[in-house]
Amino acid sequence: MPHANALAEAGGIARLKVPLGDGTGMSVAVSGEGPDLLLVHGWSAHAGFFEDVQHRLADRFRVIAPDLRAHGATPRGTAPLTIRQLADDLNRMFEALAVRDAVVSGWSMGAMVLWRMMADHGAQRIAGLIVEDMSPRILNDHAWTLGMSNGIDASTSQRACDSMRANWMAYAEAFAPRMFARDSRHRLGKTRDWVVGEFAAHDGDAMADLWTSMAAEDARPILPELKLPVRVIHGALSEAYSPETSRFLVETLPDAEVVSFARSGHAPHLEEPERFSSAVAEFADRVQPAGGHKNPTSSEGSKS
Incomplete structure (x- = not known):
């Protein structure tokens, strides 16, 4: 079980330590009570990127936001830095926190980790999946152009990996701002500057290892097997992935819909947090057993 002597508790968000297989302590931000809602961050981010959303939703859910291995307050440990390892770690966290009937939201690499976890460990604890601006395969080739x-x-x-290892600070400072829509980079002000600083605080070699692993992943074979509701959230102004990528997900997954965020780039939860929180809560109410999910249609989502 996780140690309840939280690292800190501020604003109702407790920090728990969940022991992983190699003895590493996974730092997990937990707040609220109610049905389980899991928020999984992207590459070179951490749970703090969801703090605004976590505060907005803690009155309705037990909101769980882990720092994945080598991110935030979770050390890299001695296990290999791969997407599969992150998925195994996440599965251990599910067991330690007795997560069940959860709505899980994966932002960017977080979605890849969730796909891998479901492929390796099953989806029996998951009531619904939210994919925030991600492709099932990030690399492009002659047969795949939706990376x-x-x-x-x-x-x-x-x-790119060579550049990360050579000068991570320069790479992070160039990469991080591009997650936002061009017009919102000025609108977000201090948030944008904070994001750049948090990206740059990570270890370049660790991020390069994880990028290499993520680039080797291909979740396309997994998608048709996911027999659970999925909401695909896409930033209409994203410079990371095109609307065609979201359409591919909706067409390939058995039960999926798309919600487009008109003012967002790659990070709708940071760029439009109020609407993002509402979209998450509405989806959870519909798909979780304890929620009001009798309505078969969604006011937010569409299949096109």
């Missing part, structure tokens, strides 16, 4: 919108392929991905 990252910049057209990155295996060779350019390797060059």
Whole structure:
């Protein structure tokens, strides 16, 4: 079981330590009571990126936001830094916190980790999945053009990893602002600056290892097997993934819908937090057993 001597508790968010297989302590932000809602961050981010959303939803859910291995307050440990390892860690956290009937939301790499966890460990504890601006395969090639919108392929991905290892600070400072829509970079002000600083605080070698693993992942074979409701959240101004990527997910998953955020880039939960929180809560109410989910249609989502 996690140690309840939280690292800190501020504003109703407690920090728990969940022991992982190699002895590493996973730092997990937990708040509220009610049905389980899990928020999984992206590459070189951490649970704090969801703090606004966590505060907004803690009056209705037990909101759980982990720092994945090598991110935030969770050390990299001795286990290999791979998406599969992050998925195994997440499964251990599910067991330690007795998570069940959860709505799980994965932002960017967080969605890849959730896909891998469900492929390796099943989805019996999950009532519904939210995919926030992510592709099932980030690299492009002659047969797949719905990876990252910049057209990155295996060779350019390797060059990016080399740059991460050579000068992580410069790479992070160039990469982080591009997660936001161009117009919101000025609108977000201090939030944008905070994000850049938090990205840069991570270890470049660790991030390069995880990028390499993420680039090797291909969740496309998993998608048709996911027999659970899925809400795909797409930033209409995203420079990471195109609307066609979201359409592919909706067409491939058995039960999926898309919600587009007109003012957002790659991070709708930061750029439009109020609407993002509402979209998450509405979806959870519909799909969780304890929620009011009798209505078969969604006021937010569409299949097109």
